[in-house]
Amino acid sequence: MARVNRLFMASSRKARLYGGMDAEERRTERRLKLIDAAIEVYGEVGYRSATVKAICEAAELTERYFYESFANSEALLIAAYNHVVGHLHEEMTAAAAAAGDDAEARLHAALTLYFTRLKEHPKPARVFLLEISGISPAVDAVKLDAGRVFSDILVPPVLDAKHGDRGAAATLLSTGMVGAVISIALRWVSKQYPQTVEDVVAIAASFCRVALTDLRLR
Amino acid sequence: MARVNRLFMASSRKARLYGGMDAEERRTERRLKLIDAAIEVYGEVGYRSATVKAICEAAELTERYFYESFANSEALLIAAYNHVVGHLHEEMTAAAAAAGDDAEARLHAALTLYFTRLKEHPKPARVFLLEISGISPAVDAVKLDAGRVFSDILVPPVLDAKHGDRGAAATLLSTGMVGAVISIALRWVSKQYPQTVEDVVAIAASFCRVALTDLRLR
DNA sequence: GTTATCTGACAATAAGGATTGTCAATTCTG
DNA sequence: CAGAATTGACAATCCTTATTGTCAGATAAC
Numbered sequence: 001m002a003r004v005n006r007l008f009m010a011s012s013r014k015a016r017l018y019g020g021m022d023a024e025e026r027r028t029e030r031r032l033k034l035i036d037a038a039i040e041v042y043g044e045v046g047y048r049s050a051t052v053k054a055i056c057e058a059a060e061l062t063e064r065y066f067y068e069s070f071a072n073s074e075a076l077l078i079a080a081y082n083h084v085v086g087h088l089h090e091e092m093t094a095a096a097a098a099a100g101d102d103a104e105a106r107l108h109a110a111l112t113l114y115f116t117r118l119k120e121h122p123k124p125a126r127v128f129l130l131e132i133s134g135i136s137p138a139v140d141a142v143k144l145d146a147g148r149v150f151s152d153i154l155v156p157p158v159l160d161a162k163h164g165d166r167g168a169a170a171t172l173l174s175t176g177m178v179g180a181v182i183s184i185a186l187r188w189v190s191k192q193y194p195q196t197v198e199d200v201v202a203i204a205a206s207f208c209r210v211a212l213t214d215l216r217l218r
Numbered sequence: 219m220a221r222v223n224r225l226f227m228a229s230s231r232k233a234r235l236y237g238g239m240d241a242e243e244r245r246t247e248r249r250l251k252l253i254d255a256a257i258e259v260y261g262e263v264g265y266r267s268a269t270v271k272a273i274c275e276a277a278e279l280t281e282r283y284f285y286e287s288f289a290n291s292e293a294l295l296i297a298a299y300n301h302v303v304g305h306l307h308e309e310m311t312a313a314a315a316a317a318g319d320d321a322e323a324r325l326h327a328a329l330t331l332y333f334t335r336l337k338e339h340p341k342p343a344r345v346f347l348l349e350i351s352g353i354s355p356a357v358d359a360v361k362l363d364a365g366r367v368f369s370d371i372l373v374p375p376v377l378d379a380k381h382g383d384r385g386a387a388a389t390l391l392s393t394g395m396v397g398a399v400i401s402i403a404l405r406w407v408s409k410q411y412p413q414t415v416e417d418v419v420a421i422a423a424s425f426c427r428v429a430l431t432d433l434r435l436r
Numbered sequence: 437g438t439t440a441t442c443t444g445a446c447a448a449t450a451a452g453g454a455t456t457g458t459c460a461a462t463t464c465t466g
Numbered sequence: 467c468a469g470a471a472t473t474g475a476c477a478a479t480c481c482t483t484a485t486t487g488t489c490a491g492a493t494a495a496c
Contacts, residue, residue, distance in 0.1 A: 016441065016493095016494065016495070017494070017495090018441085018443085018493065018494070019493090026442090046352065048352070048353070051484085052483075052485085053483080053484090061444090062444055062446085063446095063484085063486090064444085064486090064487095065443095066485095067484095067486085072484085072485095073484085130351065130352045131352055133351035133352055134264065134266070134348045135266070169417060171405070172418065172421045173421055175401050175402055176398035176401055176421060177398065177425075179398045179400060179402065179404075180395065180425060181394070181397075183394055183396065183397020183400075183401075184393055184394045184397065186393075186397075187390060187393045188390065194386050195386060195390070203387060203432075206428050206432055207395075207425060210424050214421075214424055234464065234465070234470090234471065234472085235464070235465090236464070236472065236473085237463085269452090269453065269454085270455085271453080271454090280473085280476085281456090281476095282456090282473085282474085283473090285454095285455070285456085
């Protein structure tokens with residue numbers, strides 16, 4: 001337990017260095033290596049067949065460090081998912097913001113970024129499009145939340161929470177929109193990108209437009 | 219091996235009867251019981267935690283009969299999926315046909331049937347909405363095919379295969395449409411049907427309309 | 437250089453479930 | 467009824483992987 005060390009340290013003294021890194025830095029570095037390795041391995045063989053051992057080998061670490069950072073495989077899946085998706089969502093948000101105020105332009109920008117990244121990184125793509133379904137309630141919850149965020153980026157929630165009564169219907173619209181975009185993405189990826197990013201974005205956008213206009217009319 | 223018996227039979231002689239049933243009848247009956255039990259158990263605990271033993275108990279059969287009808291758990295999942303979805307698709311097709319020639323009316327009829335059944339049978343719903351993702355390439359293929367059928371029912375393929383060049387884009391439209399409908403269904407089911415069937419159908423229909431009109435414009 | 441800490445390799449353990457095999461009881465055929 | 471086929475219960479085996487534990491060697495601090 002690293003905690004024991006703390007007892008001997010004044011509040012801000014650093015732990016012993018290894019490889020120039022403090023104990024906590026080393027730990028987070030290992031954690032990151034595990035997440036990267038997990039994405040790699042999931043991309044190769046899928047989450048279900050990805051063993052702890054295989055991931056550790058890919059990360060050039062031993063099992064011990066797996067359990068140092070994660071309680072179990074599922075925790076790593078969630079961490080990997082959040083890692084990839086969190087970053088992607090940040091970028092999408094930024095892209096949307098950079099596109100100005102026009103809803104249509106923002107939508108186009110966010111989707112373009114989404115599909116561009118998807119094409120650039122096929123393996124992470126697999127993690128967050130496919131591997132994440134139906135593993136466990138905890139994982140489903142994570143996915144659900146990511147979907148909500150995704151939706152809010154594409155079509156900022158003007159009415160979502162406000163119109164209590166209509167809120168539920170709005171949720172279904174968002175859900176449908178995200179489902180359409182993700183399904184399109186999944187197919188596009190698994191067929192190895194037969195269309196240009198532009199073309200796919202155009203198709204995805206038409207589904208988003210449904211949600212956009214329907215939400216306004218309500 | 220039941221085959222050995224055949225050697226002693228003239229071409230059409232029946233096998234020994236048990237419980238009034240011929241060997242093959244008994245076998246198919248057991249197969250069906252296993253499929254029903256599987257749907258039940260998947261609905262309770264999910265495919266991943268559904269053990270062969272539990273399914274056999276639910277079917278009131280022993281493991282031996284599991285392996286008589288299925289090579290492994292995955293085979294049973296596929297059979298259960300096809301069983302449920304095949305039936306559903308038949309009904310949807312019939313409903314669409316009964317609704318006449320108007321595309322909009324047919325769409326409405328098919329969707330109404332879909333969501334109605336979904337509400338009537340929560341457990342099968344779980345099997346074919348959720349459990350089926352990312353198990354294995356074989357299972358994914360089955361799902362993909364079901365999606366195609368589903369799409370063809372909702373929006374009959376006027377242009378799909380014909381316009382070779384545009385075919386790929388049409389596929390993405392269908393994919394998006396089915397993805398939207400299924401995502402909506404999934405959410406609706408998991409929130410325990412907060413809206414009326416009518417309302418959900420209306421929302422789902424608006425996504426289908428995108429595909430419908432876009433496919434015509436191409 | 438000595439000592440405490442950290443690391444890597446790997447053994448040991450544990451657990452869960454699939455798949456196969458055995459055998460006695462049951463049900464049919466003649 | 468006698469004999470063969472069929473069934474049900476359940477044990478035995480086999481595998482796979484997660485998880486924990488051990489230990490010798492490497493690394494940094496003093």
